[in-house]
Amino acid sequence: MDYQQILELVKEVSKAGLTNFEYTEGNIRIAMSCPQPEEKIVVPASNIALQEAIGVSANSVNGANTAGTEGVAAPSQAAEAVGEKGGNLVKSPLVGTFYAAPSEDAEPFIKVGDTVKKGQTLAIVEAMKLMNEIESEFDGVVTEILVENEENVEYGQPLFRIQ
Incomplete structure (x- = not known):
């Protein structure tokens, strides 16, 4: 098996979405594995605040909705609900940890109403x-x-509303 054939084999295995592949021919053995990406589950810090932001009743979130047509809105809809209140949003330019003050014992940079x-x-x-x-x-x-002090924030996540 030459170099081009090995490259073609790698491409085809990747394209097929296989997580494990092994090939043996004579004294040549090729083994490939690609771990499945972990599925991330995001749990909001406050389910009540999220429900209020997206306008979902507690009954539909807790499963009391028997019709099955309503449910919890997607995170993108929650972000849209944040933007619907008006004003200008200051968004995080990067992923990291949010700090409201320059040090633990210092006053926050700003407060609501400033x-x-x-x-x-x-x-x-x-x-x-x-x-x-x-x-x-x-x-x-x-x-x-x-956002709360020391909360992890994502790129583009709204941090402040200024009117």
Whole structure:
């Protein structure tokens, strides 16, 4: 078996979605394995807050909905519900840990009701041991802080609402 044939074999095994493959010909043995990606399950910090944000009744979430036509909305719908309240959203520019204050014993950078200016530091997101200041992209009043201190945040996740 030559190099091109081995490459073709690898491509075909990958395309077929196989997780394990073994081939033996004479004194040549080729074994390939690709572990299945782990399925991530995201559990909201507060199911009640999520239900309120997406407008789902507690009965339908707890299984009391017998019609089966309603259910919990997808996470993307929850994000859309956050955006429907109006105002400008400041979103996380990276994945990391959200910090509302410069240190554990310090006051938070901002609170709900504070007036902020464009360029003002609102929080810090730590990524790979680097502290990244999150600055306001808007002038206005902070109407909502959408994450808790030391909470893990995703890229593009809304952090603040400013009106």
